[in-house]
Amino acid sequence: MIRIDVGLGKRAYPILIEAGLLDRAADLLGAFARDGRLVVVTDERVAATQLPRLAAGLDGIAIEPIVLPAGESTKSWAELEALTDRLLELGVERSDHIVALGGGVIGDLVGFAAAIVKRGCKFVQVPTTLLAQVDSSVGGKTAINSKAGKNLIGAFHQPSLVLIDPTTLDTLPPREIRAGYAEVVKYGLIDDPDFFDWCEANGAALLAGDSDARLHAIAHSVAAKARTVAADERETTGRRALLNLGHTFGHALEADTGFSDRLLHGEAVAAGMALAFRFSVRQGLCDADDAARVTRHLEEVGLPTTLGAAGVSASGEKLVTYMEHDKKMEGGRLPFLLARGIGRTFLDRTVELAEVAAFLDEEWLVEA
Ligand SMILES: NC(=O)c1ccc[n+]([C@@H]2O[C@H](COP(=O)([O-])OP(=O)(O)OC[C@H]3O[C@@H](n4cnc5c(N)ncnc54)[C@H](O)[C@@H]3O)[C@@H](O)[C@H]2O)c1
Ligand SMILES: O=C(O)C(=O)C[C@@H](O)[C@H](O)[C@H](O)COP(=O)(O)O
Numbered sequence: 001m002i003r004i005d006v007g008l009g010k011r012a013y014p015i016l017i018e019a020g021l022l023d024r025a026a027d028l029l030g031a032f033a034r035d036g037r038l039v040v041v042t043d044e045r046v047a048a049t050q051l052p053r054l055a056a057g058l059d060g061i062a063i064e065p066i067v068l069p070a071g072e073s074t075k076s077w078a079e080l081e082a083l084t085d086r087l088l089e090l091g092v093e094r095s096d097h098i099v100a101l102g103g104g105v106i107g108d109l110v111g112f113a114a115a116i117v118k119r120g121c122k123f124v125q126v127p128t129t130l131l132a133q134v135d136s137s138v139g140g141k142t143a144i145n146s147k148a149g150k151n152l153i154g155a156f157h158q159p160s161l162v163l164i165d166p167t168t169l170d171t172l173p174p175r176e177i178r179a180g181y182a183e184v185v186k187y188g189l190i191d192d193p194d195f196f197d198w199c200e201a202n203g204a205a206l207l208a209g210d211s212d213a214r215l216h217a218i219a220h221s222v223a224a225k226a227r228t229v230a231a232d233e234r235e236t237t238g239r240r241a242l243l244n245l246g247h248t249f250g251h252a253l254e255a256d257t258g259f260s261d262r263l264l265h266g267e268a269v270a271a272g273m274a275l276a277f278r279f280s281v282r283q284g285l286c287d288a289d290d291a292a293r294v295t296r297h298l299e300e301v302g303l304p305t306t307l308g309a310a311g312v313s314a315s316g317e318k319l320v321t322y323m324e325h326d327k328k329m330e331g332g333r334l335p336f337l338l339a340r341g342i343g344r345t346f347l348d349r350t351v352e353l354a355e356v357a358a359f360l361d362e363e364w365l366v367e368a
């Protein structure tokens with residue numbers, strides 16, 4: 001078993017990674033059961049594919065299941081209200097551990113519910129998508145979306161434990177695997193050029209189901225995220241903000257496509273990272289060859305890298321209005337994650353939103 005610790009003092013927790021962990025969940029989650037029961041929150045697709053495995057692995061510990069609709073629209077006030085009402089009906093106590101079994105949507109929503117029910121209960125992340133296994137299950141960012149945009153209502157609330165069983169990916173559709181892979185590539189682009197080389201060499205195998213490639217990508221990504229979160233838990237020093245590479249563009253694309261299955265979060269991040277690199281070239285910061293290499297790799301694995309491929313139709317001006325709610329905004333200015341090259345990402349505080357709008361309109365001209 002691989003164990004990676006998130007070094008957060010009193011809030012430290014382990015991430016355990018191994019094929020088959022779900023099948024011996026009783027050993028790992030048994031201590032969290034109260035009166036022989038565990039509350040497990042999941043979505044309808046995971047309930048059909050992975051919940052029966054977890055139930056069998058719990059070997060006699062009963063599950064109190066809460067099954068929510070699948071998809072991004074579940075990160076909503078309505079579903080948060082329904083979930084918190086149900087948790088209260090079940091008599092959840094502050095010391096109880098709620099189990100979040102699913103992708104980033106379930107992890108973000110359950111984590112937020114755990115942060116606010118009775119002013120804070122505990123929770124365990126059992127991620128079942130590649131995206132959640134490499135990124136969202138670690139670090140304690142929890143949130144729902146609001147009318148104004150993505151993840152705007154939320155809290156930092158760390159889980160007590162993260163259990164990653166890569167075999168849960170066996171039932172995940174290829175499009176979802178690809179979307180999660182975008183967040184894997186992100187770690188290489190931020191500050192790890194050797195890992196980007198690894199992605200170029202092994203990305204296709206990972207997507208085709210190679211279990212060694214999947215395990216390596218998960219462990220490497222999660223270790224990078226754990227180090228970053230331990231260094232800057234609440235995104236106050238600029239270090240954690242690097243994990244937002246591609247997200248300022250990406251969240252605007254998600255908003256424009258209505259937070260729907262038309263554009264998955266990971267797909268939006270892929271297009272957002274390609275845009276961030278091309279914008280960096282336009283700003284005279286980055287070599288065009290590096291931006292072309294990023295775009296090429298993402299396209300080779302079937303991820304969108306242009307506004308059109310992302311299914312967006314908005315003007316630059318419109319897309320920039322979504323960015324004005326970005327949580328990185330400081331004193332009315334939005335720092336941008338830009339790149340001096342592959343693995344050389346930094347926060348640029350000098351960018352004017354008007355320049356970003358002009359760049360996005362130029363992107364449309366290139367596509368036309
Ligand atoms: N908190 C963070 O740090 C963080 C990081 C990255 C992304 N996120 C958030 O994560 C969300 C995206 O997460 P996601 O990509 O996991 O999406 P998701 O949770 O919607 O899961 C994707 C789809 O796969 C299905 N599914 C999940 N596991 C399955 C399995 N093993 N077999 C079959 N189907 C399965 C789900 O039902 C869903 O339809 C976004 O809301 C994003 O903002 C949060
Ligand atoms: O953990 C982080 O920090 C990240 O930025 C990871 C991102 O992949 C993730 O999508 C996160 O939810 C975005 O954060 P936000 O603060 O921009 O909502």
Ligand SMILES: [Zn+2]
Nearest residue numbers: 183247265269
């Ligand atoms: Zn993300």
